[in-house]
Amino acid sequence: MPTPADGEVLLRHDWLGLAPAARLRMSEAGSYSAPTALGEVVYGQAIGTVLESRHPDFAPGDMVMSMRAGWQCFSTAAGDQLNRIDPALAPPPVWLGALGTSGLAAYIGLLDLGQPIAGETVVVSAAAGAVGSVVGQIARIKGCRVVGIAGGTDKCRVAVEEFGYDACVDHRSPTLADDLARACPQGIDVSFENAGGVSRDAAWASMAQGGRVVVCGLIAEYNDPQIAGPGWYTLLTRRLTVRGYITSDHIHRRDAFIADMSGWWRQGRIRMRQDVSVGLESAPAAFIGMLQGHNQGKVLVKL
Amino acid sequence: MPTPADGEVLLRHDWLGLAPAARLRMSEAGSYSAPTALGEVVYGQAIGTVLESRHPDFAPGDMVMSMRAGWQCFSTAAGDQLNRIDPALAPPPVWLGALGTSGLAAYIGLLDLGQPIAGETVVVSAAAGAVGSVVGQIARIKGCRVVGIAGGTDKCRVAVEEFGYDACVDHRSPTLADDLARACPQGIDVSFENAGGVSRDAAWASMAQGGRVVVCGLIAEYNDPQIAGPGWYTLLTRRLTVRGYITSDHIHRRDAFIADMSGWWRQGRIRMRQDVSVGLESAPAAFIGMLQGHNQGKVLVKL
Incomplete structure (x- = not known):
C-alpha cells in the first residue's frame, strides 16, 4: 500500500x-x-x-x-x-x-477543432464508441446532420436508435465509400476520425470544400504505424484542414465542458x-x- | 479585339x-x-x-x-x-x-495559416521559386530559422545567398530526409509545402510537436493525383495541423499584404x-x- x-x-x-x-x-x-x-x-x-x-x-x-x-x-x-x-x-x-476524458475528447475535438455549423454534415467513425457516441450527440445538439461509421449492423443500429445519428454505415461493407457518399449528399463538412484505415479513406473521398478533419484516434492503424495516408491532391483542391490533437493540450476547456455536458446530461440529451x-x-x-x-x-x- | x-x-x-x-x-x-x-x-x-x-x-x-x-x-x-x-x-x-498573387499566396499561407513564432524553424519547398522565395524572406523578417528544399545545388545556393535562407537542402539528394533532419535540429514547426512528393515526405518525418503544414501547391504530384500521402500516426502523435488553401479564399487580406509587402520592398528586404x-x-x-x-x-x- x-x-x-x-x-x-x-x-x-x-x-x-x-x-x-x-x-x-x-x-x-x-x-x-x-x-x-x-x-x-x-x-x-x-x-x-x-x-x-x-x-x-x-x-x-x-x-x-x-x-x-x-x-x-x-x-x-x-x-x-x-x-x-x-x-x-x-x-x-x-x-x-461522457463526463470524463472520453467526453472531453469529443467536446474539444468536435467544437473547438471541427467547428461545425448548424446544418453541416458531421461524420463520426467508431460512431457508437465511448468518444464517438458523444461526438454524435453533441453534433445533433448543435443542429448538424450526423452520419456514423461503425463495425457491424448492431453498432449501426445503436448509433441511430440510441445516439440519434441520422444514418450509420458499416465499415465492413465492401461498398463503404459509396454507402457513405450516399448518406452524405452534400459532402462531409466535419469528419471526426477515431478509427483510421478504411473509415478514414471513405470519409476522405467525400469531404466537402473547406472541410475539417479532426483526428482523435486511429485505432485501426496502431498495429502498423507505417500505413500510408490519403493523397494530398484532395487536401489542396478542397482546401481541407486536418488536425491531430491530444486532449491534455486543451485541459483549460474542462470547466466549459463540465458546464455544458452536465447540463445536457441533466436534460437527458446525452446517453x-x-x-x-x-x-x-x-x-x-x-x-x-x-x-x-x-x-x-x-x-x-x-x- | x-x-x-x-x-x-x-x-x-x-x-x-x-x-x-x-x-x-x-x-x-x-x-x-x-x-x-x-x-x-x-x-x-x-x-x-x-x-x-x-x-x-x-x-x-x-x-x-x-x-x-x-x-x-x-x-x-x-x-x-x-x-x-x-x-x-x-x-x-x-x-x-512578390507584390502579386505569388506574394499574396506566400503571405497568407505563412502568416495566417502557418502562424510562425520568432525562433521557430520554417521549412519551405520549392524554396527559390516565385512563392517559396517570398515565404523564406518573410519568415526571416519574422525572426524564424528558415530552411529551404530546392532542386539542385544552383537553386540551393540562390536560396541561401539571395533569399537569406539559413540552409537549403537538395531534393535530389538520396539522403534528403537525413539532410533535412540535420538542418532542423529542433524539428520543423512550420512546413510550407509547394512541391509534395519526396520534399513533403522528408519534411513530414521531421515535424515538431504541434507543427503546422501549409499546403500551397503539390507541383510534384499534379501528373498523378493518386499518389498516397504520409501516414496519420505522426499527424496524431505529434498533434500536427495540415491545411490546404486557395489564395482567393483570403482575398480580404490583400490590403494588409500590400501595406506590409510594399514596406518591405521599399526597405530592400524582399528580393x-x-x-x-x-x-x-x-x-x-x-x-x-x-x-x-x-x-x-x-x-x-x-x-
Missing part, C-alpha cells in the same frame, strides 16, 4: 476506464509520451475514493477522477491533479465516459453505453477486445 | 504571370474550379494597360493587374475585378510576383528573381519548364 506525501491523497480505485490512447504508449514507435516500460503500471484513468488525505481540499470518502491512476487498485496522487466528481449528478462510470468487466485481472482481455472492436460503448473495469 | 461593356475596361496585356495553379485546371481530376475546356483561353494573371474605359475609376494609360486575364494579348474585365498597380514603387513584373520569355508563343514551353523545375524564380512572359 503506497503512502501519500504532503499534498497527496491515497485513493482506492473503484472503476478503471480503458481507452485506446493507452495503446500508443505500448509501442516503441514513439508518440506524445514515453513508451510504458516493461514492469511499469499501464496508463489509465480511474474513479476512486479518498482513503487518506494530506491535501486540504480532500477528506476521506470524497470521490475523485484521477487521470493517471493506472491499472491498479490503489494509488497516491497530488491533490491538485484530481477532479472531484459529483455522484448526485451522474453515477461514477459516467465520470469516466452513454457501458461495457463493464469485473476485477483487475479482466482488464487486459477487455482492453484487447476494445482494440478489436468487440465492445459496446465505454469500456470499464469494476474493481 | 473585344469590346468593353458598361463597367468594364479594355486591357492590353504587357506581362503574363505563369503559375502552377493553372495546371490544376488542365485536368479532369477535379479541383476547386472547373477544368479548362479544350479551346478555352488558359487561366493566368497579367499586368496590362487600360486602352479604353467604361468604368469611372480607370482611364486610358492606367496600369492594372488582372487575375483572370488569360494567355492572350488583350482582354476586357470588370473594373471592380482589377487591382491598380503603382509602377513607381516597383516595376510591373514585381506586381505579378525577387524573374525568369522571362518573350512572346505569347513562348508561354507553353515556359509553363512546362516551370512544372519540370527548370525555372529560376517567377516565370513571366513579356508580350
